[in-house]
Amino acid sequence: GLSAESYRRQHEISVTGDNVPQPFSSFQVTGFPSEILREVQHAGFSAPTPIQAQSWPIALQGRDIVAIAKTGSGKTLGYLIPGFIHLKQRRNNPRLGPTVLVLAPTRELATQIQDEAVKFGRSSKISCTCLYGGAPKGPQLKDLDRGVDVVVATPGRLNDILEMRKISLHQVSYLVLDEADRMLDMGFEPQIRKIVKEVPSRRQTLMYTATWPKEVRRIAADLLVNPAQVNIGNVDE
Numbered sequence: 467g468l469s470a471e472s473y474r475r476q477h478e479i480s481v482t483g484d485n486v487p488q489p490f491s492s493f494q495v496t497g498f499p500s501e502i503l504r505e506v507q508h509a510g511f512s513a514p515t516p517i518q519a520q521s522w523p524i525a526l527q528g529r530d531i532v533a534i535a536k537t538g539s540g541k542t543l544g545y546l547i548p549g550f551i552h553l554k555q556r557r558n559n560p561r562l563g564p565t566v567l568v569l570a571p572t573r574e575l576a577t578q579i580q581d582e583a584v585k586f587g588r589s590s591k592i593s594c595t596c597l598y599g600g601a602p603k604g605p606q607l608k609d610l611d612r613g614v615d616v617v618v619a620t621p622g623r624l625n626d627i628l629e630m631r632k633i634s635l636h637q638v639s640y641l642v643l644d645e646a647d648r649m650l651d652m653g654f655e656p657q658i659r660k661i662v663k664e665v666p667s668r669r670q671t672l673m674y675t676a677t678w679p680k681e682v683r684r685i686a687a688d689l690l691v692n693p694a695q696v697n698i699g700n701v702d703e
């Protein structure tokens with residue numbers, strides 16, 4: 467409708483894909499569970515950021531998404547909150563493996579995502595662990611043994627743990643590639659492809675990137691199905 471168009475124009479949101487739903491211009495219209503709305507209020511957030519406003523309704527439809535927005539735009543909660551809601555609907559046994567898998571390029575980024583997942587998922591009783599290199603595997607394997615709903619991982623370490631057969635990805639139905647452009651710049655494409663082979667093809671795939679060069683477009687074309695694409699501001703190629 468007209469209001470969706472003016473909201474998009476005002477926030478420099480452009481969308482491509484069939485039947486992209488209207489953005490959520492406020493938290494009230496999201497329909498998020500009350501425990502999640504409480505966390506958001508507790509954090510002091512007054513409104514969704516543009517990437518959240520447009521990617522939440524798409525992600526909640528169960529649809530694949532490519533989101534292109536610069537650093538600091540709130541992409542993490544853009545995929546985490548719909549991931550939490552996805553989890554509530556599945557009610558999988560976390561001891562059989564995670565339901566939500568987030569791949570990120572570095573230990574630092576993976577840890578930041580984990581912190582955000584713990585903070586915003588606590589009241590929803592969501593368990594989460596982080597797998598990254600440059601640290602002993604023991605404690606990471608112990609967390610996996612106890613069972614977790616969400617795994618945030620760098621591709622290198624996750625691939626090592628997969629090769630050791632210490633994790634199963636057969637329950638993953640919500641897959642996020644965060645900072646996809648950086649992961650490819652760092653040479654993680656082979657590991658990403660090996661990991662994705664272990665994830666069932668009946669899944670929702672969400673790709674977040676700051677830039678949209680041809681390498682990222684190619685992997686998006688291979689891994690996503692009929693995605694809605696959301697761009698915030700000008701896109702660097």
Ligand code: ADP
Nearest residue numbers: 511512513514515536537538539540541542543
């Ligand atoms: P990006 O991944 O796009 O670089 P982040 O997800 O790391 O951005 O978010 C940047 C900062 O903005 C974080 O501190 C996060 O907690 C905060 N933030 C997220 N959503 C909102 C919001 N709706 N309103 C205000 N701040 C927010």
Ligand code: MG
Nearest residue numbers: 538541542644
């Ligand atoms: Mg980020």
